[in-house]
Structures are given as C-alpha cells and as structure tokens.
Amino acid sequence: xxxxxxxxxxxxxxxxxxxxxxxxxxxxxxxxxxxxxxxxxxxxxxxxxxxxxxxxxxxxxxxxxxxxxxxxxxxxxxxxxxxxxxxxxxxxxxxxxxxxxxxxxxx
Amino acid sequence: xxxxxxxxxxxxxxxxxxxxxxxxxxxxxxxxxxxxxxxxxxxxxxxxxxxxxxxxxxxxxxxxxxxxxxxxxxxxxxxxxxxxxxxxxxxxxxxxxxxxxxxxxxxxxxxxxxx
Numbered sequence: 001x002x003x004x005x006x007x008x009x010x011x012x013x014x015x016x017x018x019x020x021x022x023x024x025x026x027x028x029x030x031x032x033x034x035x036x037x038x039x040x041x042x043x044x045x046x047x048x049x050x051x052x053x054x055x056x057x058x059x060x061x062x063x064x065x066x067x068x069x070x071x072x073x074x075x076x077x078x079x080x081x082x083x084x085x086x087x088x089x090x091x092x093x094x095x096x097x098x099x100x101x102x103x104x105x106x107x
Numbered sequence: 108x109x110x111x112x113x114x115x116x117x118x119x120x121x122x123x124x125x126x127x128x129x130x131x132x133x134x135x136x137x138x139x140x141x142x143x144x145x146x147x148x149x150x151x152x153x154x155x156x157x158x159x160x161x162x163x164x165x166x167x168x169x170x171x172x173x174x175x176x177x178x179x180x181x182x183x184x185x186x187x188x189x190x191x192x193x194x195x196x197x198x199x200x201x202x203x204x205x206x207x208x209x210x211x212x213x214x215x216x217x218x219x220x221x222x
Binding site for chain 2: 098
C-alpha cells in the first residue's frame with residue numbers, strides 16, 4: 001500500500017528563518033509528486049509537480065526537490081503570509097496525501 | 108483561469124434531509140473528484156469522474172451519490188447523513204485522469220454540518 005509521511009508535523013519559524021519540510025514516500029511506480037498549500041477552512045492550492053528524481057521547481061520563496069525516496073519543500077526567508085499547512089501528495093494509482101506540515105511564521 | 112467553484116459554502120442539514128453539493132469548472136478538464144476532509148486530516152478521495160466513467164472509493168457509504176450532468180459540472184447528492192459525515196467537502200479537477208499524472212485544482216470547499 002502507498003505510504004506518504006510528512007515531517008515535522010508542525011514548524012514554528014521566525015520571519016526570515018529558512019527551513020525545510022520533508023515528504024518521504026513508499027509507492028510502487030511513482031507517476032508524480034505534488035505539493036499543495038492549504039489555509040484553514042479552504043481548499044488546497046496547487047504549488048508544484050515533480051515527476052523524476054533530481055527535478056527541482058521554484059516559486060517565490062518556495063523550492064521543491066525530489067529524490068527517489070523523498071521530497072523537500074524549502075522555504076527561504078519566510079514571511080508571516082507563508083503560514084499554512086503544506087500537503088504532499090503522490091500518485092501511483094490514486095492520489096495519496098500525507099498528513100501535512102503546519103507552518104507558523106512569526107513576525 | 109484555474110478556478111473550481113463550489114456551492115454552497117456552508118450547509119447545515121438534519122439526518123433526514125436530502126441536499127446536493129455543486130461543483131463547476133471551466134478549464135476544459137476531463138477529470139473531476141470529490142474529497143472529504145476532516146479537521147487536521149488530509150483529504151480522502153470519495154469519487155472520480157474521468158472520461159465519463161465513475162470510480163468509487165468502496166469505503167464511501169451509499170448515502171453519498173455523485174452525478175456528472177456534463178463535463179463541467181459535478182454534483183454530490185446527500186441523503187440520510189450521520190453526524191460523523193460533518194466535514195469539509197472538496198471538489199477538484201485535473202486536465203486528464205487515467206495513466207497520465209496531472210495536478211488537481213481544488214475548489215474552496217463546502218463546510219457541511221449534520222445535526
């Protein structure tokens with residue numbers, strides 16, 4: 001069965017303090033790995049798709065990377081508006097979500 | 108435009124009521140999805156419509172029934188729900204389903220409370 005594990009569960013950062021979120025996965029035949037951002041009470045917002053090991057994607061202060069066993073979401077010099085839950089999802093058959101990492105950035 | 112719209116935003120219903128949730132996308136996507144999300148949990152897939160075929164998560168009870176009137180619309184009909192069905196219901200769409208993997212775009216969700 002596909003497994004997606006995100007760590008840490010929660011992350012509290014000071015504004016400007018860079019950090020990384022981890023998504024490790026065990027799937028048979030990865031077809032894609034996706035990162036989403038979700039604000040409380042709202043639907044997930046698509047951030048990145050990664051298809052193969054070594055691939056990297058960037059958007060503003062966020063950078064996603066992929067290896068054969070895990071993906072990292074790097075947040076560089078975060079701002080309070082980056083506070084959200086970040087979800088990782090992998091697609092082999094159906095899309096399987098991790099439990100998410102809740103990031104809080106203090107001013 | 109990467110927008111998926113959902114109505115209503117909030118819904119309160121009794122256990123004997125029948126109601127429907129609506130979802131619409133105008134991106135020409137060929138696959139649409141319903142998810143259920145409980146507080147502090149990830150979304151759980153309920154149904155997939157892809158190329159006019161329905162796929163069902165077998166753990167979803169029959170009191171939930173999807174309907175796809177056309178390629179842009181997806182409804183979720185609710186009947187005789189239980190309090191544990193209270194959750195955020197999310198609709199999503201993607202350019203294609205099947206063997207090719209594409210990102211899914213989510214709507215804002217419907218907050219459902221069953222009393």
